[in-house]
Amino acid sequence: MKVLKVTIHLGFMMYFLFMISLLFFGSRGYGGVNMTWFQYVRGASNFVPFQTIQMYVDALLNGSMSINIPIINLGGNILMFVPLGIAIPFYSRKLAKLGRFSCAILLTLFVIESMQLISRRGSFDIDDFILNYLGGLIGFGVWKFIDWQYRRQTH
Secondary structure, eight states: OOOHHHHHHHHHHEEEEEHHIIIISOOOOOSHHHHHHHHHHHHHHEETTHHHHHHHHHHHHHSOOOOOHHHHHHHHHHHTTTTHHHHHHHOOOGGGGGHHHHHHHHHHHHHHHHHHHHHHSSSSSHHHHHHHHHHHHOOOOOHHHOOOOOHHHOO
């Protein structure tokens, strides 16, 4: 059991470092350096829910974009946060209830999206937020299933 816990801790640390690298160092941001911060925010933000998702779905349906781009962007935004959905209740039993978990992941996602925008290392896209939250919920569901199986086997 101790080996399993160490493996989980190391795996989460690697995931955390990967996410920091991807979210803040993998993106060069939007626009040029001569933009004011407000111009950057206006150009690099999407506050209209489902606008980006709809663009990718339309592109998939009409063939105007390589299928890889929408799949990677939509699927990637979901899959990136599945491990976090598992880790949050693993590390904090208090956050293993859906309401508390939702508050924790929504706050985490808001901080990440805001930091990307403030640092100009990405954009604030409400659709990324929605997809990331969906990924977190999937991870939470996986956690609940694993936890249920573990409790069932130990009783």
